[in-house]
Amino acid sequence: MGGSGTGNSPCASCKLLRRRCAKDCIFAPYFPSDDPHKFAIAHKVFGASNISKMLQELPVHQRADAVSSLVYEANARVRDPVYGCVGAISYLQNQVSQLQMQLAVAQAEILCIQMQQDHIDQQITLPTTPLLFDEDDEKSFLLQNNLPQFLNFTPFNNSSSVNCDSFKKGTLYGHDMVS
Numbered sequence: 001m002g003g004s005g006t007g008n009s010p011c012a013s014c015k016l017l018r019r020r021c022a023k024d025c026i027f028a029p030y031f032p033s034d035d036p037h038k039f040a041i042a043h044k045v046f047g048a049s050n051i052s053k054m055l056q057e058l059p060v061h062q063r064a065d066a067v068s069s070l071v072y073e074a075n076a077r078v079r080d081p082v083y084g085c086v087g088a089i090s091y092l093q094n095q096v097s098q099l100q101m102q103l104a105v106a107q108a109e110i111l112c113i114q115m116q117q118d119h120i121d122q123q124i125t126l127p128t129t130p131l132l133f134d135e136d137d138e139k140s141f142l143l144q145n146n147l148p149q150f151l152n153f154t155p156f157n158n159s160s161s162v163n164c165d166s167f168k169k170g171t172l173y174g175h176d177m178v179s
Contacts, residue, residue: 012039017048026055030067038071045074 010021011028016039021028027048031039042051051070055063076084083090 009033012036013043013048013051016040016043026052030055030064041074041078042067042070045077046070 010033011025012031012033012035013027014021014025015033015036027039054066058066073085076088080087
């Protein structure tokens with residue numbers, strides 16, 4: 001009974017299947033006796049003969065990765081018998097999409113805040129000292145009295161500007177971000 005390399009103890013697969021563990025047991029290198037759950041879960045989903053066939057068809061250097069994949073898929077199938085790994089992948093892709101949308105909303109909010117701050121900074125940095133005009137000159141009078149209304153002109157008041165109120169947290173295009 002000594003094919004597993006751990007003394008006289010058979011590998012996990014031979015132990016579960018109650019058979020003699022041969023010296024050239026294909027399962028022994030990948031299903032050690034100290035981790036019986038690993039083979040038990042793979043056996044439950046795929047069956048010992050299918051696992052054996054898969055391992056025999058692969059080059060030796062790829063077998064460890066194949067066993068890891070089989071055990072991972074078996075665990076996923078036990079949790080979700082219909083979709084297995086695909087269900088987990090779909091769930092994670094959906095989460096990534098939601099997070100990307102939240103990131104886009106946050107970036108849009110930051111852009112709105114920056115635009116508003118730039119607008120405030122522009123108003124602060126405009127010259128506030130009165131311009132020197134000849135008060136008797138009619139053109140100077142018009143410029144002097146109408147200049148403040150031009151200085152208070154805001155490009156954010158036109159209809160083509162970004163409405164920062166539309167970027168409320170949790171919504172985008174009228175749809176809730178969290179479902």
